[in-house]
Structure formats: structure tokens, C-alpha cells
Amino acid sequence: MRLLLRADGNARIGLGHVMRLLALAEILRPDFPEQLFLIREPDAALAEQLTTAGSAVQALPVRPLPEEAAYLAAQVLRPDDVLVLDGYDFRYDYQNTVRGAVHRLVYLDDLHAYPLAADLVLNPAGGLTMADYELRQPGARLLSGPAYAPLRAAFQTKPAENNAAAAAPDAATVFVCLGGADPTHQTRRVAAELLALPGVRHVHAVVGGAYQGWETLQTWAAGQPGLTLHRQLAAPELAALMRRCGAAVCSASTVSYEYCAAGGGLLLLLPTAANQHDLDHYLRAAGLARPYTAAANILTSSEAGRIATEMQAAQRRVFDGQAPTRLRQELRALLLPPPPFALRPATAADSAQLLTWTNEPAVRRFSFNPEPVAAADHERWFAARLADENARLLLARDAATGHSAGLIRFAVEGDTATLSYLLDANFRGRGLAPLLLLAGTRQLLTQFPGVRRVLGHVQTANAASVHAFERAGFRLQPLANEADSLTFGWLGAG
Structure with a gap:
């Protein structure tokens, strides 16, 4: 493909x-x-x-x-x-x-x-x-x-990496990038305005290989002792430079996201095109940036350091370095066909059907407890799950026949949900398991937006279930599992 x-x-x-x-x-x-x-x-x-x-x-x-x-x-x-x-x-x-x-x-x-x-x-x-x-x-x-957000690997800083480099941002060192091409030629004007501010010690201005007028910009910069020009930096070099600058003036484009994700600080936005409206509005409304028009007031204020530190903390909460994992799981899931069933919450009337499924030999074989479940134990367990506000049991109803095709259930604890699922014997071998995993997980995340990950445990010998998790976009987790089990995970955006 x-x-x-x-x-x-x-x-x-x-x-x-x-x-x-x-x-x-x-x-x-x-x-x-x-x-x-x-x-x-x-x-x-x-x-x-x-x-x-x-x-x-x-x-x-x-x-x-x-x-x-x-x-x-x-x-x-x-x-x-x-x-x-x-x-x-x-x-x-x-x-x-x-x-x-x-x-x-x-x-x-x-x-x-x-x-x-x-x-x-x-x-x-x-x-x-x-x-x-x-x-x-x-x-x-x-x-x-x-x-x-699809960002290059150099900018995908994990929270642990951010915590390891917890030095307060230096707002007197300012990064400037108004797009690699800067087609409206604002780099020189902005750099000059920043250098005129008493609170600014040094400006690093970056343009790309497509920038027109590099020689002219170089000639002007030669007379600016507090300015360093950079052209066509590789991603690792650009990310390293961003981390040295506790403040930044960026267009409301990918470069502003790269700055937030690389480490962040006092971000001042200067939109350079009409299509940047949504991103500009989002970053400012979420407290992740301020408008460039506020640069003179903030950068000359004794509060610049505090604002930079608070903004950096907010950026690091939002840009968690997990976007690549989410994108990969969503693109994998995109390849699946639409499910031929609808999900509905389980009710007390479903108890007998669930017990029959639970005790089927093929289901018990790959359960972590292979012993049959007694009817009385099942009734107590089922009633408790229906009453538990942190539990969800969803039945799949086949669209063609109206028959119940399977069950997926979730237990939510904090920001983590753990799932298990099964299919009716008449619906196995049709490739429905990954569709059930995906449909159930998406419905759960809609109902519990604070859930950040969904986990599923499976026996290593259960090749069909392992394949189902992989096809649905779940990723094998680096957890300390038992020798005969694996854990797969789905990342939410909450």
C-alpha cells in the first residue's frame, strides 16, 4: 500500500x-x-x-x-x-x-x-x-x-524530556521565524523592532531556502550586533535553537507549533496569511500565545519571565510528544471498512446472553481465568457493572440480522480504561474483531473525554486477538506483562 x-x-x-x-x-x-x-x-x-x-x-x-x-x-x-x-x-x-x-x-x-x-x-x-x-x-x-499535529521528530519532545530540562525560559533571547519563505518580508522589520526594546538581549532570526532577498537581509544584519541570522536549518538544529530562546515571534503556522513542542516559552504570534486565523485564535484562546502587538509591553516588563514560565508550562501540557502515535493509530484504523453493526449499552435483559458467551469453551480457553463462571457469580458481577458509573458494557447488534454479535466492555480508572471483548461464535472469522475494538474505543472516548489511554490485555497464544488489536490501530505497550500475555494501547486526545 x-x-x-x-x-x-x-x-x-x-x-x-x-x-x-x-x-x-x-x-x-x-x-x-x-x-x-x-x-x-x-x-x-x-x-x-x-x-x-x-x-x-x-x-x-x-x-x-x-x-x-x-x-x-x-x-x-x-x-x-x-x-x-x-x-x-x-x-x-x-x-x-x-x-x-x-x-x-x-x-x-x-x-x-x-x-x-x-x-x-x-x-x-x-x-x-x-x-x-x-x-x-x-x-x-x-x-x-x-x-x-504532524510535526517532525526533532520537535516531538516528551514530557519527561521537558522535565529534565526545567531551566526557566530566558525571555531576553528571542527566536523569530515568520515562515521559511516569509513571502511578505517581515523578518527584518520584526527583528529591528525587537532589537530596539531594552528588555531584549539577542534575536535569532530564521529563514528558509526559499526566502527571496537573503543577501539584502545579510547586509542589513551585519550592522546589528544583537542579531544572528540563520538560513535553512535542519530540523534538529532548528529545534535546538528554539530551546535556547525563551521567547519567540512566529507566524501562526506550523513553526509556532514546533516552538511549543520543542520546549516552548513566551510565544508572540504574527499572522502572515488569512489561512492562519484558526491556529492564531486557538493558541491565544488556550493561553499558549499572545499577539505580537503585545511584544513591547511584555518584553520590557518585569513580568516577562513569569509569563514565559507559565506559558511554557501550558504548552508542555498540550504538546505531549504523542501526536505521532495518535496519527499512526488513526491512519491504521482508517484502512478498516465501516462496521456492519451498531453498539448499544447492555441492559439487565442481556444477562443470560452474556453468561452463555462467557462460558463458551473457546472464550474460556483464552481467558486469564479459564474456569467456567457460575450463574450466581455472573449475576452479581453483571449487576455491579451496570450500576458502576465507570464501567461501560456495549453490545454489537448486527445490522443485517438484528442478532447480537458480540460484547466490548470497559473499566475506567482515572485517565485509563481497560477493555475486554468477545464475539458470538456465528460472527467469528469475518474480520469483525478490529471493527468492534475500534468502534467501542471511539464511543468510550466520546463518553469519557478525560481518558488518555485505553488498554487491552491478551494472551500471547491468542494470535487472532493479537492481530485484531494491531489491525485496529492499537500499539503494543512496553509494559511489564506476564510471560504469556501482551498489552495493547490506544492513545486518546484528552
Whole structure:
């Protein structure tokens, strides 16, 4: 199965779309080793960067988008491909044309401004819901917020790593990046304004390889003793520089998320394009950033250090370094068909059916307690579960026959839920187990938004169940299990 990524980038429009897809490709490479970027007339430097990162590149000629979509559908795309689009011109008609030629379609969006035909929509801005979108593909899903933001590995700092480097941010050292291309040429103006503030000791200004006017910027910077210019830094170098700067002025784009995720500090936002509205609004509303217009007041205040420390703590709570795991589990789950059943809560009338399932020999064989369950013990257990507000028992009702197909149950303790499941003998061997795991987990996370992980324990010898967890997107956990058991986990965004 191939992962195809369609975006464009150059000095005029910037490279944000391409770099965002490059980060996603890096994250998904373990599951999609064959990756192909589709780009209109990429320049040599960009093509080399993509191929060096492990992706093939196919140059597309400039042609009307309806013609391009028809060409891709007829000549390039395969029925088992996953296609990812990132760009404002790939609207409904384009999406609808290519959607019929691939297995799944993913769209990275910043605008929620027009109908979409994608199976999965990914918007890094937080605070959005399905009500903000018109998704026309049946069963389409929305992933929004930093929990699903595709960032390069260098910026995915884990909480433990943040705690190990707990030095207070130095707000007198300011990082500036207004997009790699900075097409509106604001880097010089912002750097000059910051250097004029008495509270600022040093400014590190960063531009990318697509920046036009580098020589002119260098000439000006030579006369600014408190300024250091950087151009086209590799991701590890950029992340290291961000960690040295306790304050930052960034466009309301991926670079602002990278700063928060790398370590964070006093983040001041300067939107440079209309499509940055949602991300700008989210970061400021969540207390993760302030507007650049407040820079002079904050950076010259005795409160700058306190504000930087508080903002850094808030950023580290939100950017937990687990977005790659969430994206991988969601893309794995995306490959599954829709479930042919509906879930409903169990009731007292289901007790006999559950006991029959529980005591079936095949179920007892792979239970951690293989002994049959006595009816009286089952009744007490079942009544207690129905009364427990932290327990959920969900029955799967087959859409075609109306028969009960299986059960998935959860026990919630704090931010962790533990599950177990079973299928009726008449419904085994149909590939329903991963669908039940996924549907049940998603319903639970809707009802318990504070749950951060869902765990399932399975006997090592139960190959079918192990495969079901893997197909559903669950990941094997590095826990201290018994020798004959494994634990799989699903990360929530709570």
C-alpha cells in the first residue's frame, strides 16, 4: 500500500504545505514505506530534500486542476493507495474525482470553508468540531488540535524530556521565524523592532531556502550586533535553537507549533496569511500565545519571565510528544471498512446472553481465568457493572440480522480504561474483531473525554486477538506483562 502526498511549494506561496506533508510522511513511514510526493514543477533543492528524506518525487505539469485530477485518477492512482492532499485549491470536485481511484483520501485543512469528499480531515487548529465542516463522504472523520499535529521528530519532545530540562525560559533571547519563505518580508522589520526594546538581549532570526532577498537581509544584519541570522536549518538544529530562546515571534503556522513542542516559552504570534486565523485564535484562546502587538509591553516588563514560565508550562501540557502515535493509530484504523453493526449499552435483559458467551469453551480457553463462571457469580458481577458509573458494557447488534454479535466492555480508572471483548461464535472469522475494538474505543472516548489511554490485555497464544488489536490501530505497550500475555494501547486526545 502506497502513501501519496500532493502539495505545492515555492518562494511565492512558501513551503508550509509540503513541509507539513513531509512531517506526516516521516511519522507514517513504519506503516507506509512506499511514499510518493506529487508536486507541480518542484525545484531541484526541494526534490532533493524530499528524496533524501526517503520519499520518491513525481513532478506534475501545470494544468487546470480538473484535468490534473482526471489524469491522476486515470494514470497515477491505484485502488489500494492512501492519498493525502494539502492545499487550498483541492476542493470538493477535485477530491471527488480522485476519491474514486484510491482506497482512502485524507485532507489537511486550515479553512473549513467548503464541502469535502475526504475520508479523514486533519486540522491542526484546536477547538473545531464536526459542526464546523460539511463532510460528504459517509463515515468521514475529523481530527483537530495539537494532539494530531504532524510535526517532525526533532520537535516531538516528551514530557519527561521537558522535565529534565526545567531551566526557566530566558525571555531576553528571542527566536523569530515568520515562515521559511516569509513571502511578505517581515523578518527584518520584526527583528529591528525587537532589537530596539531594552528588555531584549539577542534575536535569532530564521529563514528558509526559499526566502527571496537573503543577501539584502545579510547586509542589513551585519550592522546589528544583537542579531544572528540563520538560513535553512535542519530540523534538529532548528529545534535546538528554539530551546535556547525563551521567547519567540512566529507566524501562526506550523513553526509556532514546533516552538511549543520543542520546549516552548513566551510565544508572540504574527499572522502572515488569512489561512492562519484558526491556529492564531486557538493558541491565544488556550493561553499558549499572545499577539505580537503585545511584544513591547511584555518584553520590557518585569513580568516577562513569569509569563514565559507559565506559558511554557501550558504548552508542555498540550504538546505531549504523542501526536505521532495518535496519527499512526488513526491512519491504521482508517484502512478498516465501516462496521456492519451498531453498539448499544447492555441492559439487565442481556444477562443470560452474556453468561452463555462467557462460558463458551473457546472464550474460556483464552481467558486469564479459564474456569467456567457460575450463574450466581455472573449475576452479581453483571449487576455491579451496570450500576458502576465507570464501567461501560456495549453490545454489537448486527445490522443485517438484528442478532447480537458480540460484547466490548470497559473499566475506567482515572485517565485509563481497560477493555475486554468477545464475539458470538456465528460472527467469528469475518474480520469483525478490529471493527468492534475500534468502534467501542471511539464511543468510550466520546463518553469519557478525560481518558488518555485505553488498554487491552491478551494472551500471547491468542494470535487472532493479537492481530485484531494491531489491525485496529492499537500499539503494543512496553509494559511489564506476564510471560504469556501482551498489552495493547490506544492513545486518546484528552
